[in-house]
Amino acid sequence: MNNKLKGALTLLLILAITAGFCFLGVNGAGDIKLGLDLNGGVSITYQTVDPNPTSEQMSDTIYKLQLKAQGYSTEAQVYQEGSNRINIDIPGATDANEILAELGEPGTLQFADSSGNILLTGDDVKNATAGMTNNNGKNEYIIQLTFNDAGATKFADATAANVGKPIFIIYNDSVISAPTVQEAISGGQASITGLTDYEEATRIASTIRIGALPVQLTELRSNVIGATLGQEAISTSLKAGAIGLGLVMLFMILVYLLPGFTASLALVMYTGLELVILQAFEVTLTLPGIAGIILSIGMAVDANVIIFTRIKEELGLGNSVEGSIKAGYSKALSAILDGNITTLIAAAVLYLRGSGTVKGFATTLAIGIIISLITALFVTRGLLWCFVQFGATSPKLYGVRKEIKVIDFIKFRKIAYTASAIVIITGFVFLGMNKASLGNLFNYDLDFQGGSSTNVTFNEDLSLEEIDAKVSPIFKEVTGGDASVMASKVSGTNEVIIKTRTLTTEERTKLYKDLVDTFSVDENKITTENISGAVSREMKVDAVWAFVIAIICMLIYIWIRFKDIKFASASVLALTHDVLVTVAFYAGLKWAVGSTFIACILTIVGYSINATIVVFDRIRENLADPDMKKDFGACVNTAISQTLTRSINTSLTTFIMVIVLYILGVSSIRDFTLPLMVGIAAGAWSSITIAGPLWFDLTNWATKRRADKLAKEKAAKAEAKTTKKAANN
Structure with missing residues (x-):
């Protein structure tokens, strides 16, 4: 089989797979689960x-x-x-x-003996999970019970007194399980066996967990x-996403020529495969989930940019197209893997430790990263080789990178540090001012601090667009322009639920009067309740812990991969810089801080760490040169200059996706994408002017400290030798 035929068959196969994924993805897009903000529930x-x-x-x-x-x-x-x-x-x-x-x-959970004596309650249960174990080659379904300290003592006493007898697990006066005690059990853990299947184990475990409530509830x-954004908003957002993706593809083709064209085809496959996987795994898609997709698209483009930049460099050295492609992929592999694996570690930690919004973000981000790796490392590469086999071996089709002009970033690092410090310190000043004027550090949204929920029954069935145009303005006027007003419909009725900041008695009276005067509604059919934040204190704690653990895990990974804690320390400091800059804008411009704030910060973290690792990978590579190892400043300047095009182009492609969503999206999406743009700009700035210089300063500090230590040890030895000599004399 000649090369052209082989290339043609490979190209047809890739195009067929791409078309298949796109057909399945687009055809089944209506089956993707959407969150309350997109589709109601x-x-x-x-x-x-x-x-x-x-x-x-x-x-x-x-x-x-x-x-x-x-x-x-x-x-x-x-x-x-x-x-x-x-x-x-x-x-x-x-x-x-x-x-x-x-x-x-949700009700009460009790553990009782055969005489009806209550042995434990739901308060004593810490957790219950379904599982499967292998017993002599046969799978058995079990429930693992974990008790708190008080429950562990009670359970040990209960099992000791009831060996050979059943203990009845009672939920709302109904027995859901009655396992027989085999032996006295201490240590606070136990297993329920003899279950029919995994579904039964899951159901009972779930009931035990939900039954372990401090209070009894009734429906x-x-x-x-109905959706809070509306079908028109969803359609607009999808169009914005398609336009943004189209512009990114056009940018890639114009800048990277034939490789950019292959990357564009790979992005089409990426989009189709993403849609298919969202359907297959029944992922619920919300605004934070969309953020994860945006970030993963940026990382997919970034992987291609790193590779294509390397190919251009190899062509600039006079290598053949075939040799340049091989060398480009080989040399880019470490940076791509380190950047994506680091972000994937963060996504895994966020999913396992986080909850709600954090889980949704982590899910779409992890899916996107895996797909982006596949498309960048295999699909784009396969397409490039197809065109090479067709005879596309002219360097002009790939672009030749001319000699890189090395910029002295180290010289200007103090200016960069000062500029960043001014922004961050200004942010802290605004936090203090907000505390004085708003009572809080930030302009917290309903998700964080709660507010009022008003239920209005209208005389006719209003569409969401009519609600936004006629009803929401009344609420905004009463609340003094509250930007967090959210309206949703109760399907099949004329009821509308509007959530605002907490209303005063005077505001509530005026609101009711305005609604009656404008819509002739029955005032008796208007009710208002104060609500707590949907993001509870525990969820906030979960998010913070997930963030901290993710940072620690990324730091450890970078430390191991680069074999130098200074790389890890500098990357975390640069990442912290990006978060603080974004927080400064949140404080200064009083952007609403809600559940999407968490996703926004997490997006910036993932984007920032990836950009920094690309620079550090070049520094590590340059350190193999003996001359560079003698001059850390030259090493850093060269590395940043070598990756400057990549840093700018990746930021531009990601920025394009976000800014199109900002321009064409609805207000809630604009509120989300605006901080993202700040984060992208901060990430580009830190990867170019902060991260490398920080490593330089940390390395110089460590080198000086080591030299001082050696000097002191040498002086101590000399002094000891002199003392010994004097004593001998």
């Missing part, structure tokens, strides 16, 4: 049986219900309404009765809620 309100629960009981109950609700969707939200109500929003669901049947009525109401 089911909203259920529970009320405590005890009319006066404590704040601690409510907080603990909300957190445990959040864990349960995430079994239906990672983007589920649970928040307090009034003093003794809890609302659960489950995106993507359309049948409230089905959800209620599956969720079950108050359930509704199917």
Whole structure:
């Protein structure tokens, strides 16, 4: 088989696979699960049986219900309404009765003996998980129980007194399991065996977890809620995404010629495969999820930019096209793998340790990273070789990089440090000013600090567009232009739910009057309840811990891969710089801080660490040159100059995606993409002017410290020798 035929068959195969993924992805796009903000879902309100629960009981109950609700969707939200109500929003669901049947009525959990004596309660249970074990070659389904300290003591006493007898697990007066005690069990852990299948194990484990609530709840109401963005907004966002992707492809072709064309084809495959996987894994897509996709597209383009830049360099050295392609992929591999694996580690930690918004972001980011690696390292490469076999061996088709002009970034590092410090310090000043004027460091959205939820029954069924045009302005006027006003419909009714900041008595009175005067609604059909933030204190703590653990894991990985903690330290400092710069803009411009704030910061972290690693990879490579190893400043300047084109081009392609979404998207998407643009700019700035110079300063400091230590040791030895000589004399 000659090369042209082989190339033709390979090209046809890749194009066929691309077309297949695109067809399946686009054809099934309607099956992708969308979050409440994109497609609505089911909203259920529970009320405590005890009319006066404590704040601690409510907080603990909300957190445990959040864990349960995430079994239906990672983007589920649970928040307090009034003093003794809890609302659960489950995106993507359309049948409230089905959800209620599956969720079950949260109630009381008890462990009792055969005489009916209560041995333990749900308060003693820490966790319950379904699992599978192998017993003599046969799979058995089990439930692993974990008790808290008090529960462990009670369970040890209970099992010791009931060996050979069943212990009844009772949920809302119904026995859900009655395992027989085989022996006394201490240590706070136990297993329930003899289950029929994994579904039964999962159901019982879930019931035990949800039953371990501090308060008993009863269902108050359930509704199917319409999307807060509307179908028109979704359509506009999709068009914006398509236009942005088209512009990125055009940019790649204009800058990188034939390789850019192959990368564009790979991006088409990437998009189709992304859609297919979102459908296959039933991922719930929300605004934070879209952020993960945007970041992964940026990283997919970045991988190609790194490779193509290397190919241009090899061609500039006079190598053949075939040799340049091989060398380009070989030399770019370490930077691509390190950058993507580091971000993938962060995504894994965020998924395992985070909750809600963080999980949704981590899921789409991880999927995107894996797909981007496949398309960049295999698809684009396969396409390039196809064209080479067709005879595309002229360097003009690939672009030849001329000799790189080395810029002295080290010389200007203090200016860069000072400029960044001014922005960050100004941000802290604004935080203080916000605390004085707003009572909070940031302009917190409803998700973070709660507000008021007003339910209005209109005389006609208004569309979401009519609500935005006629109803929302009334609420904004009453609240003094509150930017966090969110409206949603109750499907199948004339009811509309509008969430705002907390309303005063005077504002509530004026609001009711304006609604009656404007729409002739029945004032008795208007109700307002104060609600807690959907992002609970525990969820915020989870997000912070996930962020901290992810940073530590990335630091360890970079330390191991680069065999130098100074690389890891400099990368984390640069990353912290990007986050603080973005936070400064949030504080100074009073951008609303809600659940999307978390996703925005996480996006910036992933983007920043990837950009920094590309520079560090070149520094590591340059250190192999003996001359460079003697002059760290020249090493850093050369590395940054070599990667400057990549840093600019990658930032531009990612910026294009985001700015098109900002221009064409609806207001909630603009609120999200604007901070992203700041983060992208901060990441580009730090990777070029901060990260490398920081490594330089840390290395010089370590070298000087080591030299001082050696000098002191040498002086001490000389002094000891002199003393010994004097003593001998």
